[in-house]
Amino acid sequence: MKIPFFVQEFTDxxxxxxxxxxxxxSFVGGESVVKFEEEFARYTGTKYAVSVSSGNSALQISLMSLRISENSKVITPTNSFIASANCIRMTNAKPILTDIKLTDGSIDISNVKDKAxxxxxxxxxxxxxxxxxxxxxxxQQKIPIVEDACxxxxxxxxxxxxGSISDVGCFSFYPTKNMTVGGDGGMATTNNEEIEKKIRSIRDNGRKSKNEFDKLGFTMRLNxxxxxxxxxxxxxxxEKNSRRREITEIYKKTLLQDCLLPENVDGKSVFHQIVIKHEKRDDIRQELSKNDxxxxxxxxxxxxxxEIYHEYGLTLPNSEKFSKEIISLPSYPSLTNEQVKVIAECVNKVIN
Ligand SMILES: Cc1ncc(COP(=O)(O)O)c(C=O)c1O
Incomplete structure (x- = not known):
């Protein structure tokens, strides 16, 4: 049976x-936009949510709302999508690319030496x-936090x-994410009214009122x-996140070795990716591919x-090792239990 890595969802x-x-x-700025923002804010438990055109724009506008600009430095981990760092450079600030923990691939703060x-x-x-x-x-550094919750x-x-535990939370609705908007889209969440107002203005050309503009901005609204x-x-x-948890449990029970990345003991993951880490990663990948x-x-x-970061001349050993041992298995909610077991058995043939 052919099992794709990702299946795009489109329902009636x-x-x-x-x-x-x-x-x-109205195609732009309709009532659905207002309602989506209200519902998303309620869902995340924040006072405000501002919709934007992508996760990347949410990150970039959030930094701008916090006055990050040239001469600023912003810490971010190196094991992420490129946008987590590029958003910093788009504000003319400098990313401090930071190494990760080998256990779960998240930022290892003990590696931060710079003031940011x-x-x-x-x-x-x-x-x-x-x-x-x-x-x-x-x-300790008296600096704001922008969560990349994309x-x-x-x-x-x-x-x-x-998305509710820092100064601003940023989400992406790109089609592969746990929820989508049927295209590109993003959201910034915050409890701070001043930040909310700035993000709202920057996403709309720096608008202050109908015909007045008091800052630089983009056209980065959500349709x-x-x-x-x-x-x-x-x-x-x-309900879809619960299904992702069920799928993870089946993988856990079926895989012969405990090679799934661990869930944060203080948290609850939504298993956007189900990632295993194993020295035989390339063999696992080959076996999966052989079985469609x-x-x-x-x-x-x-x-x-x-390439665009070569000029920084960095060597970050954990992320370099990590990237050679990880592989994401199919994780979308419409996978059947049977399919999950077939995938796990296929991995088992290599790791047993
Ligand atoms: C961790 C992370 N940050 C930022 C982004 C950027 O989001 P978008 O693709 O919507 O611009 C993504 C998504 O691709 C992501 O996975």
Missing amino acids: EMENAAIDSLRNE DAIIPVHIYGNPCDFDSVKALAE QAHGAMYKGKKV TINAAIGRVQLKHLD IGSAIYYEKPIHMQ
């Missing part, structure tokens, strides 16, 4: 919401990072939703049709090894 409910919004609302102006921890693979250590560093919609840390689809997806997020089973590697090249 999404279609109806999309068509309804096109027929009845902000920190972007990443809840990588949907698993909350060790936020207490991030917070301790931020308090892979972690619904994840919890010590009983609170990620109404995407907000309408996002509302449907948000409604089903918890999709897999992926996040991330094959840590950020500091990407």
